[in-house]
Amino acid sequence: MDASYTEGEHTAVCGKRQQFGSRFLSDPARVFHHNAWDSVEWSEEQAAAAERKVQENSTQRVCQEKQVDYEINANKYWNDFYKIHENGFFKDRHWLFTEFPELAPSQNQNHLKALLSENKGSEVPACRSSEDGSGLIIEAQHSCSSVSLGRKTQPPPVEENVTQKLRHLEICADEFPGSSATYRILEVGCGVGNTVFPILQTNNDPRLFVYCCDFSSTAVELVQTNSAYDPSRCFAFVHDLCDEDKSYPVPGDSLDVIILIFVLSAIIPDKMQNAINRLSRLLKPGGMMLLRDYGRYDMAQLRFKKGQCLSENFYVRGDGTRVYFFTQDELDALFTTAGLEKVQNLVDRRLQVNRGKQLTMYRVWIQCKYRKPLLSSTS
Structure with missing residues (x-):
């Protein structure tokens, strides 16, 4: 359920990209000299205008009958999306390992083992x-x-x-699949594999195993039929993270990293907390949950027309897929309620530019890292 097709990812600089980028707009007259600018500050006027736009496009809500349809048939809308776009619509995530070095286990596994070795008594058995x-x-x-x-x-x-x-x-x-691995990564909402395949291609460590799931059976099929898919190192499966009756194919306390990239925003807000609670139980003590998703007043939110709002800050696109726009505090509440500790919770503001049409587009994304405590509150 990879909703990042409006994400508009870019590489701001040649070579190794710095975290959150390093191209800053110091002279407004140069705004169209590049395709994108990093860490753009908003003026009070701009923030107020964004708030007014959201209030305006939220006045007319989608009727209840259609809201029920979007929820019940959510998998149909996502399957239709992937049938149309298949795997040619998405761009590589050049920022992936810069923002989330935890996805390179060869660099982080020893650190995690050191943390766990100090707290052997607090570890919980796999089952x-x-x-x-x-x-x-x-x-x-x-x-x-x-x-x-x-x-x-x-x-x-x-x-x-x-x-x-x-x-x-x-x-x-x-x-269970990947039971012999010593470093396990799960991506929820994997789409067509734009995160999974770079991880597998970058890391040749035989101790690494990657799980990936998506709400859309069409997306999972595209992953499984990709030439880069290796069943000995990866397990792709269909899963609805809102389904409380269906378990993940791994035991509790077995994962080192869980990735959520533009996926939590695609589910109904009332179901987000239980979804994060279930995922947190799969993490090892010291394991990390990584998230990147849409922030409040992102360009995509401001572009919605009246009649596309489902509930506060929750919208439906023209293709029937849905999207929510978060604040930092909302995400912090979701993760900490699930028993995780904050490592990072930052707003990433970008200015993207269409030089041909002389248009500016302000993007707002939130990036989070939350860790499962080494010592549980009940131990």
């Missing part, structure tokens, strides 16, 4: 208890039923029965 809410243990038991229930026998003593169940769970936990 969590039923309070995880993911349903993994139930599924593991079902998948092992042919082993444990192959023949009818007298029930063993309680102690032995518990021991056997734990042993079966350990066996099942070892059988």
